[in-house]
Amino acid sequence: MSQQEPLEVKGLRKQINRGKNSLAKQFHLVRKSRMKLWQNALYILIGVVVALAIGAAILTSLDISAIDYYSDMFTIGLVGNAYPERAIENFLVSYVPLLITSLALALSFKMRFWNIGGEGQFLIGALTSAVIAIKFPGLNPYLMLLLMSVVAMLCSGVTGLAIARLKTKYNTNETLATLMINYIALYVVTFFGETKADWNFFLRTDSERPKFTSFTKMPFVEIGDFHLQISVLVTLLIATGIWFYLRYTKQGYEISVIGDSRRTATYAGMNVKRITLRTMFTSAALIGLAGAFTASSSGCISTNITNNVGWTGIIVAWLSKLSIPGIVLSSFLITILQFGCRSASSLYPSIDSHFADLLQGLILFAVLAADFFANYKVVRIMSAGEKQEEQHEDKKEVES
Amino acid sequence: MSSSMDVITQFLFHLVVYSIPLLYGTCGEIVVERSGSLDLGVEGTMAIGAIFGYLAGCSANSLFVGVLVAYIAGTLVGEVFALFTVTFQANQNVTGLTITTFGVALYFFMGNAMGEKWPVLTKADRMVKALDTIDIPLLSDIPVVGKAFFSHNILVYIGVLMAILLWFYFEKTRAGMRVRAVGENPAAADSLGINVAAKKYQHIMLGSGIMGIGGLYMGLNLGGTFEGSNCWINGYGWIAIALVIFANWSTARAILGTFVFGFFRTLAVYYGTLAKTFPKVLGWLDNIPSQFFSALPFIVTLVILIMDSVRKNKHSNEPAAIGVNYYREDR
Structure with a gap:
């Protein structure tokens, strides 16, 4: 190195040396x-x-004390409870909507279609099924549940279909579109809940906690003292069905191909638009079904009927890496977390x-x-x- | 007649007041998106900035401390986002949504944990005083419009100034262009010797900090009262994300965009007054349920979103590499 090195070169050498020594330059990531x-x-x-x-x-x-809190939380209020059957029933009532919603979201996420509108689709399902519950009182409970479910699935599914259509035709940003529907649906439900008028048909305005005026609740199977709601069985059936659909059918395989690469799917001769529409309809319809189940088992509807499953479902789906058995398991764990927190909040007032x-x-x-x-x-x-x-x-x- | 003029002035005044928090959120998101990241965590970032900024500002009884803490809290959230998406290569949508879930939950959790100890804004007298309106000489004397647009608190002026400075930064300066290069084509930027990861980290943190200030301002607008059921931000973080598209990734256009949305928001508060003051022209406003006005910003966003995609905006400035993580070994 000569002593008459020009300033510029000196600076350059300094930079190179600095680059060599910095931590980031010494390491790199390998898959x-x-x-x-x-x-x-x-x-x-x-x-x-x-x-x-x-x-x-x-x-x-x-x-x-974290140990006390966690032990209270993870036992979900079963210890020292005179009616543990009721606690388990209530647990399942929160488990069912989360599981269905997470499964439905996983369907669309597998296709890389960002359905963030779980909340809105859930509300649409709950609201429309509530209309059925109120307009046709005195129906056979099974027929009622079926009718509520079908209407909820159709209405919610069509919303999803509309957004999927916008996506396939105009490439509208589906993340934001589904998201806006969340808030619009929320204010529609608020409107029906808060306004006292003739069309306020599904809430009895004089009762403190509004319920459907005459409503046959969801049918259940009695196992001793324990009441197993039909929705639990249907949900497990749906989970198995989706697992089979994704794993063993051509349609299910097409979803994952689109998720990997839209181009590959097109070159392979798949009708990407059709598959997108089909899958998004199924996804939204299933979330609507979750809304109908919740409306049916609680017998009333409010703005917080969703219990945030639209958001939680995204977390569940991603935690499980979109695997169906994984979703069944992790939505179970997350429900324990939420249900446990709720039952523990009576013991720990400062922790909501x-x-x-x-x-x-x-x-x-x-x-x-x-x-x-x-x-x-x-x-x-x-x-x-x-x-x-x-x-x-x-x-x-x-x-x- | 003068009272109806007053109503118009008031309406316009509040239009600005309700717009500015959105301007912070939108500008923050534009800064992040320009560097090539789509941050869906605006809602959570604003909530975290709001609660930490508010608590710090009240306990120190200083607006400056509040804004500073809101900014720092925002940058820390941004650092988490950058850590996960830039370094850990995690999915940007999922990371953003997690930040939203986490941030809003932290907001409620802290508020509820404070309980009775929640500070009242009016007790922080010096902070309230710092939020007094400042009249811009001459301009504020213009009838009707003067008091509406040129007599505001300091955060409004800072917000507008920030939007203009950011526009200048991204459009006119070399450093800003480099950031845009990272957002458009990180591999090309990398080959030019731009440190892609560093640029992303810096701008995600800067943008998130700005969102944090917006959150604080939103809370101050609402009088700093904590409600157990409603978050201060209440969906406006999402509107900010949509506004980025409306503003076509330009912070200067974001000023216009936020005023449009501020208009709908103000309408939700003022439609009753407007109907009463102008019964002949605007009397029909009273027949519309209030929930419709609350939903209006979201409906308008959806319509704009759809129209924008139908028109196939050829002049869209959307960064090409947005939402895609840059993995150096894949070059």
């Missing part, structure tokens, strides 16, 4: 080969534990049920991070000399 199922499960488990640990830290900072949402967010963050460590590894960039050495070693290994 790992495919993960085994148990490895994936392990990473998710670690993610959940980390999220619960952060939650525990928050609880401790509020002077609440939003703690469950907080934990869900943390869990998904932790799992997304775990995903990264599961699928990528950080590798140090080697200089040319090091590379040669390694190649040499590789050769040696091959020879031996």
Whole structure:
């Protein structure tokens, strides 16, 4: 290095040296080969534990024993309960809509169609099925449930179909379109709930907690003291059906091909538009069905009837990597989380049920991070000399 | 006659007041999207900025501290988003939605945990005083329009100034162009020696910080009262995302866009007064249910969204690489 080195070159050399020494330049990311199922499960488990640990830290900072809280939460109010059957029934009533919604969202997400409108589709289903419940009083309970479900599925499905049509024809942003419907549907329900007039047909305005005036509730199967609602059986049937549909039918396979690459699907001769419309209709209709089930089992409708399943369903679907058995399991866990938080909130007044949402967010963050460590590894960039050495070693290994 | 003029002035005044939080949210999202990331976490980012900014501002009794903390809280949320989408290569939609779920939940959780200890805005007298309206000399003396547009609190002026400065940054400066290059084609930008990851981190954090301030302003607009059922942001984060399309990724056009939406929002509050003051022209407003006005911003957004796609906007400035993570090894 000569002493008369021009300033510019000096600066350049400095920059190069700085680049060499900075941490980011020394390491890079490499995709790992495919993960085994148990490895994936392990990473998710670690993610959940980390999220619960952060939650525990928050609880401790509020002077609440995390162990006590979690044990109260995870037993979902079953311990020391005189009527554990009722608690399990109520648990299933919150489990059913979340499971159906998550399954439905997974269908559209598999196609990379961002249906963020679960809340709105749910409300449309609940509202339209409530109209049936009120207009045809005294129907046979099974017939009533069937009619409510069909109408809810049609109305909600058509909404989904309309947005899918806009997407396929004009490439409208489906994320924002489905999202706006959420709020529009919310205010429509608010309108019917708050306004006292002739067309306020589905709420009895004089009762404190409005119920359908005369309504045959959802039929159930009696197992001893336990009342198993028909919706639970139907939901499990639907879950099995979707699993079979995605795994063993041509239509189900087409969805995942579109999700991987629209172009591949087109070149393979698939009618991408048709499949998109079909799948989005199914997705929205199923969410509408969840709304009908909830309206039917609660016997009244309000603006918070959705219990946020449209949002939670997205988290559930993604936690499970859109796998159907995974969704059945993780929506079960998330329901425990939410149901547990709700039943524990009577014991811990300062912790409200939003703690469950907080934990869900943390869990998904932790799992997304775990995903990264599961699928990528950080590798140090080697200089040319090091590379040669390694190649040499590789050769040696091959020879031996 | 003068009273009806007053109503118009008031209407326009509140139009500005209700618009500006949206302007912060929209500008923040534009900054993020220009660097090539689609952040669906605006709602949550604004909620987190709002609650931390408000609590800090009230306890320090200073608007400056409040805004600063709201900004910092926003940038931290942005850092999380960047960590997941830029470094961890996680799906941007899912990360954004998680931020929204988490942020809104944190807002409610903290508010409920505070309970009785929730600070009242009026007790933070110096913060309230800092929010007093400032008259712009001469301009504020124009009848009707003067008091409506040129007599506002400091956050309004800062918001408009910020939007103009950001427009200048992205359209006229070299540094801004580089950010746009990252948003359009990160691989090409990378080959030019631009540090793509750093640019993304910086702008996601800057944009999220701006959203945080918008959230705080939204809360101050509502008088800083915490309700257990309604979040301060209440869906406006989503409108901000839609407004980005309306503003065609230009922060200057965002000013116009937010005023259009501010108009509908103000209508929801003022339609009764308007109907009473102008019974002949606007009397029909009273026959429309109030819920329709609340839903109106969302309906308008949907209509604009659809119209925009039907017209196939050829002059769209949408960054080409938006929503796609940049994975260097894939070049």
